[in-house]
Amino acid sequence: MTAAAAAATIWDRDRLGITVGSVVLIFLGAIEALAVTTVMPLVAADLHGEALYAVAFAGTLATGVIGMVSAGAWSDRSGPRAPLYTAVVLFIVGLLIAGIATDMYVLILGRLIQGLGAGGQVVALYVVVARVYPPHLHGGIFAAFAAAWVVPSMIGPFLAGAVAQFLHWRWTFLGVAVLTAVAFALVAVKLRAVDLDAHPQNGAGTEPAAVEGDARSGTTTGGIARRILLAVVVAIAAVAVGFAAEAPAPFGWPLALGSVLVIVLSIRPLLPRGTLRAAPRLPSVILMRGLIAGAFFAAETYVPKMLMERFDFTPTIAGLSLTAAALAWSAASAVQGKYGDRLGSRRTVLISTAGLLVALIGLVLVAATATMPWAVVVLWGIAGGAMGLVYPRLNVLMLAYSTPSDEGFNSSALSISDSTGSAVTIAVAGLLFFALPIAGSGFPAVFALASVVLLLAAIPGSRIGDGPRAGTVSAAPEPPRG
Structure with missing residues (x-):
């Protein structure tokens, strides 16, 4: 590697536009993911679509799987530009x-299309990183992507609540759409002059060797x-679970x-043998x-809804629970990055499962007794810390x-x-919310379902091992889902 190459950064003039545009796209995706969770209770009430509340989340996650798979395959075949x-x-x-x-069905259609784009966008951006940035800059650009989630984690729920409270919930969608178009224009202009068919030189002047794909890896x-x-098939079935809440009682x-x-049978070839x-x-x-x-995001979907509907919190204040979780997630991820190997997998799983439980x-x-609403902010902060670990x-x-x-x-x-587990659990939670009211509401049933799924997660958690080789865990927080 030459001295000039070693001194290069992701902020150099020839990469600046791509870096800024890509980071802004990630930032806006994060804002939207957190904003939707905050404002969806208002959306469902305004559009008279309470029975389809869960589908608005589950559908986006489900079609995101299609976007991920399609964008990855398309990028491998013809480069990441078109995907x-x-x-x-x-x-x-x-x-x-x-x-x-104007109604919940149209909103869900938009959310399904949005999921296709969100899933494909992240995968395609990662391929752009591989094609535009040399390997020694990958750490820097991924750190910038991670940082693009931190600010939305701090301000996204509060900002979305304020927009919905003082303007209208529609601006949480329309505003992000306009800003995304601007960021996309910047990336597109800068990518026009970049060859995305070749990988950057790795310092030794060699290109990565081509690998012949097989049917299992999906590269043929x-x-x-x-x-x-x-x-x-998985996406359609996941959405169907959500729509079961609207089906007549004998058919739901x-x-x-x-x-x-159908999901269990269809997803098996997409996972390593023995996963299920x-x-x-x-x-x-x-x-x-x-x-x-599934346990975490199904519960999170209903946390702001409970605060607004059961305790009359404003959207702005209800968003604080999501902010607390996101900040705790980031802090715990940093702890894992520094002490993860010392803690080991067994203790990490034990601590995380106990905290989330x-x-x-x-x-x-809280949901069953309708008391201590402010405890929700603390409790959900504990849950975020457990996930970050x-x-x-x-x-x-x-x-x-x-x-x-x-x-x-x-x-x-x-x-x-990740996406399928979240989509299915959220969809089942939506069904339980109406089918099993406890103490006058469906919220206890939703959180009880999340607890059961978490206990099921402890079974594979006891069998994950510590890995065949030591590794350093990134301190970057995993992005929340929207």
Whole structure:
């Protein structure tokens, strides 16, 4: 590596526009993810769509899986430019449709399109990083991406609540759409002069060797088509679980159970062998990720809703619970980055599971007794800290159990498990919210479901091991889902 190459940064003149535009796209995606959770109770009430509240979240996560798989395959085949452009346009179109929606069905359509774009956008941006930035700058650009989540974590829920309270909830969608279009224009202009078909030199003057794909990793034409088809089936089934809440009583639960069965059968080829039976090591890492994400994000979906509907909090104040969780997540991730190997996987899982269980049981009690609403902010901060501790550990274990030939497949499997677990649990929570009211509300049933899913996550959590080799866990917080 030459001295000039060694002194290069992600902020150099030839990369500045791409860096700024990419970071802003990540920033706006983070703002939107946190904003939607804050304002959706108002949206559902305004559009008379309480029964479809959960679908507005689950559907976005479900179609995000399609976006991830499709953008990854498309980028491998023809470079990331077209997938990135398509994903950003879909994201903007989805936001615009949601922002002008006159009923809940139109809003959900916008959210489904938005999910396609959000999932594809992140994957395509990561490929852009691989093609534009030399390897020694990857740490810097990913650190910038992580930092782009920190500010939204601090201000996103409060800002979204203020916008909804003093302007209108529609601006949480329309405003982000306009700003995303501006950031996208900056990236597109700068990428026009960049060759995205070749990887930057790695310092030794050699290009990475091509690897022949196999059907399992999904890099053959048949493998790619099969993975995309399976992702579509999983997404449709996950959305169907959510719509079961609106189905007539005799059909709701059979529809939900049948859809979950379809998901189980369809998702198996997208995950490492043995995942659904919690086989030791990598399969258990992947399974735990899906279960613990489902427990956390299903509960988080209903935290601001409970504060606003049961305790008459304003949207601005209700958003503080999400802010507390996001800040605790970031702090715990930093602790994991410094002391993760010393703690080890077993203690990390034990501490995280215990902390999250305390938070969820506390929420059940608050919801059932309709007392101590401010305890929710503290409890959800504890939950965020627990997630920040365990999420990075699962990331590093996945890579530790991977080889160069299956890193892509395993990374994809981790994301698919995460999104699908969240989507299905949120959808089932929406069904329970109306089917099993306790003490006059469905909130206790939702938080009880999250507690059960968390206890299930402890089974693969006891089998994840410590990895075949030591690794350093990134201190960057894992992005929340929207």
